[in-house]
Amino acid sequence: MLKGKIAEISPYLLISGTPKDWPSSCDKKDISFADFHTIDANDLIKVHNTFSNEKLSDSFISKFEDLRKKRNAIMHTVDRRLDLHVTDVIVEILSVHKHLFPDVNWVSARREFLEKAPLTELHSYDYVEPQLIWEFSLITELLKPAHMMEFFDFNKKRRRYICPDCQYESRDSEFKPKTALLEPNTSKSKSLYCFVCENSIEVERTDCTSEECPGNVVSVEYATCATCGYTVG
Ligand SMILES: [Zn+2]
Numbered sequence: 001m002l003k004g005k006i007a008e009i010s011p012y013l014l015i016s017g018t019p020k021d022w023p024s025s026c027d028k029k030d031i032s033f034a035d036f037h038t039i040d041a042n043d044l045i046k047v048h049n050t051f052s053n054e055k056l057s058d059s060f061i062s063k064f065e066d067l068r069k070k071r072n073a074i075m076h077t078v079d080r081r082l083d084l085h086v087t088d089v090i091v092e093i094l095s096v097h098k099h100l101f102p103d104v105n106w107v108s109a110r111r112e113f114l115e116k117a118p119l120t121e122l123h124s125y126d127y128v129e130p131q132l133i134w135e136f137s138l139i140t141e142l143l144k145p146a147h148m149m150e151f152f153d154f155n156k157k158r159r160r161y162i163c164p165d166c167q168y169e170s171r172d173s174e175f176k177p178k179t180a181l182l183e184p185n186t187s188k189s190k191s192l193y194c195f196v197c198e199n200s201i202e203v204e205r206t207d208c209t210s211e212e213c214p215g216n217v218v219s220v221e222y223a224t225c226a227t228c229g230y231t232v233g
């Protein structure tokens, strides 16, 4: 992400070494950018702050350093005693993203990334949405309410509903992503909003037909209960 920010200033800042270290005959033929050695992660912040008008704050720098160390630890360590909590890493990635791109929400950034990923070209776009739904329902379960509010404007403390669109798109009827909230938040509200698919979903306020289920929010399009996930009727 920081590399992207630096590349916005100039991609050439990412090339390390003096011209004599560059690939041979790079001045005579076209050479892919990937063939150049790029600068060390350690130097990214220094380069960014030297050339950018918006300096990165100290708190961001220490967060980035911390994340970089953790990432290195994950990639290089075989030390099982290292107590690295996946939630901490997710929160730090989200903080870094928010700091660098305050106007881009992480769901859209992640969707765009998956659409461009080489694996996607192999599997077609069909795999992007189920992957996204799986990731964000996991994030919703893992993150504390304050973090869900900060990063996704999603109030986890309210009663959460299964998003009928995401449930359908996930192609697994047993999968119940509780990523939707009533909008507005009233007992007569006829709409759910999901922060993952960003859809407003029309619902009927009728009792679920399943005996154990107290739900009364049913998808108009799929006739599924947004509380238990089963088909009503
Ligand atoms: Zn959804």
Ligand SMILES: [Zn+2]
Residues within 6 Å of the ligand: 208, 209, 210, 213, 214, 215, 225, 226, 227, 228, 229, 230
């Ligand atoms: Zn139900």
